[in-house]
Amino acid sequence: MNENIFKRNELLAGKVIKGLESRNMTGYYAANKDEARKLALSIIGKGSSVTMGGAMSAHEIGLVEELKKGEYDFIDRDAMEDKRAAMLMAYDADVFLSSANAITEDGVIVNIDGNSNRVSAIAQGPRKVLFIVGMNKVCDDVDGALKRARNVAAPINAQRFNISTPCTKTGSCMNCKSPDTICCQFLITRFSRHKDRIHVILVNDNLGF
Numbered sequence: 001m002n003e004n005i006f007k008r009n010e011l012l013a014g015k016v017i018k019g020l021e022s023r024n025m026t027g028y029y030a031a032n033k034d035e036a037r038k039l040a041l042s043i044i045g046k047g048s049s050v051t052m053g054g055a056m057s058a059h060e061i062g063l064v065e066e067l068k069k070g071e072y073d074f075i076d077r078d079a080m081e082d083k084r085a086a087m088l089m090a091y092d093a094d095v096f097l098s099s100a101n102a103i104t105e106d107g108v109i110v111n112i113d114g115n116s117n118r119v120s121a122i123a124q125g126p127r128k129v130l131f132i133v134g135m136n137k138v139c140d141d142v143d144g145a146l147k148r149a150r151n152v153a154a155p156i157n158a159q160r161f162n163i164s165t166p167c168t169k170t171g172s173c174m175n176c177k178s179p180d181t182i183c184c185q186f187l188i189t190r191f192s193r194h195k196d197r198i199h200v201i202l203v204n205d206n207l208g209f
């Protein structure tokens with residue numbers, strides 16, 4: 001990565017981390033994917049039960065692969081036939097892994113969900129929530145974060161799942177009420193009631209979408 005981008009990301013991450021701290025959440029900066037994976041494993045702790053919502057970024061830093069190696073109680077919802085049981089197990093897990101659709105410079109986290117299992121587990125249930133967030137997700141403010149979530153993350157996710165929504169054809173949000181919409185719930189996480197519950201690793205890389 002270009003040295004100037006690296007420096008800019010480091011400075012910007014410091015600002016986001018301060019914002020998170022002011023909201024009773026904990027932020028970290030990882031200079032690369034390897035550092036992010038090691039940091040995530042130390043936050044999770046061996047033996048912990050871990051589950052996840054949509055978390056492409058956790059895959060991209062090699063974290064999911066590592067969690068499946070046996071030293072962690074990884075609840076693999078993709079391998080479970082009973083999806084409802086998998087969703088319910090998430091609420092009692094030690095750690096819930098997630099990416100974010102966007103995060104503001106002052107530490108507000110924005111997520112959109114269709115099934116809503118991800119946003120509900122972020123809001124309450126798991127003892128810890130660990131976000132893996134590439135610096136490409138940082139936006140000026142909540143308006144910018146919502147715009148990013150709706151016009152970048154959601155259309156790409158809709159295309160990824162090959163569903164029939166207007167954004168799969170236009171590439172941007174058409175504010176649909178399609179039965180297939182993946183934009184059923186919007187979660188804006190502006191404060192954590194519980195100290196040491198929400199942790200955010202900002203990674204000096206472009207992760208997810």
Ligand code: SF4
Binds near residue numbers: 165173175180
């Ligand atoms: S509201 Fe509809 S059109 Fe907009 S991003 Fe969501 S699924 Fe796509």
